[in-house]
Amino acid sequence: MKKLLLFLVAVGVLAGAGYYWKYSTSSSAAPKTAAPGGAGAPPQGVPVKAGTVMTGSISEEVSAVGTLLANESVMIRPEVEGRISTIHFAEGQLVRQGEKLVSLDSSEIEAQLAAVNAELSLNRSRMRRAEELQAKKFISAEALDVARENLNQSLARQAEIQAKLNKMTIKAPFEGVAGLRQVSPGAYVKAGQDIARLEGIGTLKADFRVPELFLRKIRENQEAQVGVDAFPGESFRGSIYAIEPAVDEQTRTVLLRARIPNPGARLKPGMFARVNLVLDTRENALLVPEQALVPRGNDRFVFRLIDGKAVMTQVEIGLRRTGEVEIVQGLKAGEAIVTDGQLRLQDGSAVTVLKDEGGRMKDEGRAGSANK
Numbered sequence: 001m002k003k004l005l006l007f008l009v010a011v012g013v014l015a016g017a018g019y020y021w022k023y024s025t026s027s028s029a030a031p032k033t034a035a036p037g038g039a040g041a042p043p044q045g046v047p048v049k050a051g052t053v054m055t056g057s058i059s060e061e062v063s064a065v066g067t068l069l070a071n072e073s074v075m076i077r078p079e080v081e082g083r084i085s086t087i088h089f090a091e092g093q094l095v096r097q098g099e100k101l102v103s104l105d106s107s108e109i110e111a112q113l114a115a116v117n118a119e120l121s122l123n124r125s126r127m128r129r130a131e132e133l134q135a136k137k138f139i140s141a142e143a144l145d146v147a148r149e150n151l152n153q154s155l156a157r158q159a160e161i162q163a164k165l166n167k168m169t170i171k172a173p174f175e176g177v178a179g180l181r182q183v184s185p186g187a188y189v190k191a192g193q194d195i196a197r198l199e200g201i202g203t204l205k206a207d208f209r210v211p212e213l214f215l216r217k218i219r220e221n222q223e224a225q226v227g228v229d230a231f232p233g234e235s236f237r238g239s240i241y242a243i244e245p246a247v248d249e250q251t252r253t254v255l256l257r258a259r260i261p262n263p264g265a266r267l268k269p270g271m272f273a274r275v276n277l278v279l280d281t282r283e284n285a286l287l288v289p290e291q292a293l294v295p296r297g298n299d300r301f302v303f304r305l306i307d308g309k310a311v312m313t314q315v316e317i318g319l320r321r322t323g324e325v326e327i328v329q330g331l332k333a334g335e336a337i338v339t340d341g342q343l344r345l346q347d348g349s350a351v352t353v354l355k356d357e358g359g360r361m362k363d364e365g366r367a368g369s370a371n372k
Contacts (some may be wrong), residue, residue, distance in 0.1 A: 048341035066208025
């Protein structure tokens, strides 16, 4: 039994040795295939998209929100009570400065004025006779003084009643559009009661606030562009004419007021306004696509393309706008830069610039233009 076991073990060892010899012989005889990218193949660079450093104008802007106001606005109210005899304006009508708006019944005051005018005429005649008599020494100087005082009192009463009569007619203090009236002819109104609003809307005012950080760059007559929801896509141009002398302590903002021409009265007081101010414009600025920047800590870099390699270059950036950024230092106009794929690059990496369908380099750079 023991001999049989030894025989079986010997057979197994010989069989395994034969299998190993056959496998190793067939493997060494098989033809070898060249590995991809082996010796003799051209080196492949990192595929990237490239662009060019462009020149153009770029503006520093600040945006704010505000409210449109009438250039002049007043609620028409009578100074004295009385019954309305005539309303001279139509709702929504343009009225000129000095035109009549409302007339109150003035018959009683006109009668008072007629009486005082008659009294004034009599006192003038008495004054003339007193002067003649005093010149001939027929009356005393005191009698002349009494006649003179009576005349002065009549003049004062005439001025008082004439002022009351003038208040019975309300006139437009400025040119504007009359609003919706709240009374009708024949109504009895009290002093100070609302009648209608008068709005001067040929020119509007826009009130808005900006952070105090920009105060040093804001000046009078600076252009302001206003947009409103009622006219999407349109811009209404105006200019700043007043700056609040104090900064708000709570918000650290300064209140500005711009004047906006309003031909056709398309804009209305009370509208929500989006205001855009151009603080500074630089011509011939160097511009690159924003995605070309590579941030490293607090620094910014751009990969330049030099002899098929990506050269990492530190840059100093300036103003920004949608999709583009100004380069203040580090690049020159016309230099080729990497605009996409730079996250896989190291300084000095070989690159392959992707071509478009026409065989041209995919230029991601864009010429800059002034913001509108």
